[in-house]
Amino acid sequence: MNAREQADAHVRAMMRWHFEPATGSRYWLDRRHQLGFDPVEDVRCVDDLLKFPNLVDELRDVPVEDLIPRGLDATEKVFAVYESGGTTGAPKRFVMFENWFDQYMAWENSQYPDDGTGHALAVAPSGPHMLGEYSKRIAEARGGIRFSIDLDPRWVKRLLAAGDTAGAGAYVDHLVDQTELVLQSQDIAFLITTPPLLARLAERASSRALIQEKVRLVIWTGAHMDPDTLDYLSTELFPKTRFRGSYGSTSVLSGTVQRTAPESTGDTGDTGDTVFDSYAPFVIYRVVDPASGLPVEFGSEGTVVMNYLTKYGLVPNSLERDLATRVPSPTGAGDSLRNIHPVAEVDGQKMIEGVY
Structure with missing residues (x-):
């Protein structure tokens, strides 16, 4: 089988796993007969995942025990329960298993x-x-130690929503102060942060000089970075430092890998564009028309939809708060993404990106 056929087979296997009484979770078994279709019989390929409604908002208050598949044996350990950022209300919760991580x-x-x-x-x-x-795992895989500066992104969003830009700015300055102390005394090769925080670090001359001196690779994630800002940071301010983005979502318990698009074929965009690939077939992205829910043409912009398909959990057709340009994926399963940016509003509520 080619990669697309393997992905379709994986979809069918996951439908059996999550909707059979012996292996499925209480959450999905209870919903099987409410969907208006039979997921085991009717979801036969990647494209059929679009049949699912977006149920992710229900995960704001579902007991996490209800999300754990019955078919997992005792050797499968829950590592953590992770939450979404809480941008559009109460956070949604997702169960991370050690083996999946x-x-x-x-x-x-x-x-x-x-x-x-x-x-x-x-x-x-x-x-x-x-x-x-x-x-932490990024550092360990590279033979190093992870130093950390903690932050509360929800507090920043709360300050901004209340119009307290001075309070939000003071909090970010507090984070930059702490970051400088680590950079001054430790040999830091990799800086992992969000684009808004990276921008504040670059604005301050002292922290900018420390990054220029020490950091070999910046991994940015957790918020939007527009191409002009990325180009300015990587070519003007930090020309000796490599930059890498990771786009992901808590809903699919994963990120992406970044690659540079090949020469333009008319489908993938301009030569040299940054493209993000998901971990297919376990995580599958689609770019859809928000009105119809159907995929847009390659090279067109639409809303990002994510699917998490593992034996550890099922999150199908999760509508994200981001827009992106649709790009063919390397495997042919789902889509890859470029030019990712947040929507302005969700359900009439203005989006506040903050620092994460």
């Missing part, structure tokens, strides 16, 4: 064999957010 990180790390070794500094949220543990 290991599997995903092994795949991502295998895509970047030339990173070298060294310590990492993460200026990023931990607690209920996946990014904290992700940064």
